[in-house]
Amino acid sequence: MKVAVAYEAGRPPVLEDLPVPSIGPRDVLVRISASGICHTDLNVIDGLSALPLPIALGHEGCGVVAEVGPEVRRTRPGDRVLTSVTPACGTCKRCLNGLSNHCVLNPVVKAMPRFDLGDGRWAPAVCGCGTFAEAMVVHEASVVPVETDLADEELALLGCGVTTGLGAALNTAAVIPGSSVAVVGCGGVGQAVIQGARIAGAATIIAIDPVPGRRAVSVQAGATHTIDPAEGDPVEQVRALTGGEGVDYAFEVVGRPELMGQAFDMARVQGTVTLVGMPAVGETLTLPAIQAVFSGKRLAGSVVGGAQVLRDFPRFIRLAEAGRLDLGSMVSKRIKLDEIQDGIDTVARAEGVRTVIVQASS
DSSP: OEEEEEOSTTSOOEEEEOOOOOOOTTEEEEEEEEEEOOHHHHHHHTTOSSOOSSEEOOOEEEEEEEEEOTTOOSOOTTOEEEEOSSOOOSSSHHHHTTOGGGOTTHHHHHHOOOEEEETTEEEOBGGGTOOSBSEEEEEGGGEEEOOOOOOHHHHGGGGTHHHHHHHIIIIISOOOTTOEEEEEOOSHHHHHHHHHHHHHTOSEEEEEOSOHHHHHHHHHHTOSEEEOGGGSOHHHHHHHHTTTSOEEEEEEOSOOHHHHHHHHHHEEEEEEEEEOSOOOTTOOOOOOHHHHHHTOOEEEEOSGGGOOHHHHHHHHHHHHHTTSSOOGGGEEEEEOGGGHHHHHHHHHTTOSSEEEEEOSOO
16 A cells, blocks of 8 residues: 655655555554645654654544454444544543543554564654555554544544644633634644634634735634734734734744744733644743743643544534534645645645645545
């Protein structure tokens, strides 16, 4: 089967023809129908993540279960499933206490060697998934069965980007009605943050991005104002839109320390700052200590939007089915698996919102 593998940092991935991985007692074989290309995979390709190479790429996807191991209880052949970037076993102490995005299986699943590269070499998969492939074998904790008529290309986005952004607004920050929000970075995850803020009832939503097309899509997603950082200090622009106070909630969705600092400065006194973007390994965030203390601001990292996937995947699907979450507008390009490099180049150029690999009819 075809699998996209990153071998060396800074080199294009290779679309290999590899054997289907064997299935362990708690493993699930999934035929991939659609997979979104996330910026995290670009970080892996560029060697900016802590993940080892070689590695099978892709972690945001959906598909149909083809086979299960003898001890699998969560799903069965024929089920339509969403992949999860973090496993959720549902039984460990963290899962039972609302922390399934930090499930104890997380490091175990992500380190599993899955793909036989030949010559005694094995590769794990990004987030334990490997959705840039015709099929993948994952631990049952990494899939959630779903029932919906949503198109594959839309459903796949919930596997990572949409859940991360939507959850950051609804779970981590817990945006309240009538509040003000600033979103720094309006790619796929940033658009989901904007939609989450709209769904939560925010009155003012400020989208900040240097790409005109993304600012335009932000308005469709629910932004009430847009800011081009090239037109002046974005912090000052945000303050000008909020009577000099700053916003109630500021989100950084790029993963760059300097932008995290800007998000901190955009928040009002005792405002909430949520860090969503994935920084490169080794990056350091520095804040003025006196301001960090006496501003009373709350600073929180958001891992997969604080999502509890067994609860939130069905919840977010219902929002989409009800027309309150617009997934269709986020799909800006559709490609085939053998066009993977074109898709990666599109993401690297910051074109569109989400490029999706579609392998089956929706």
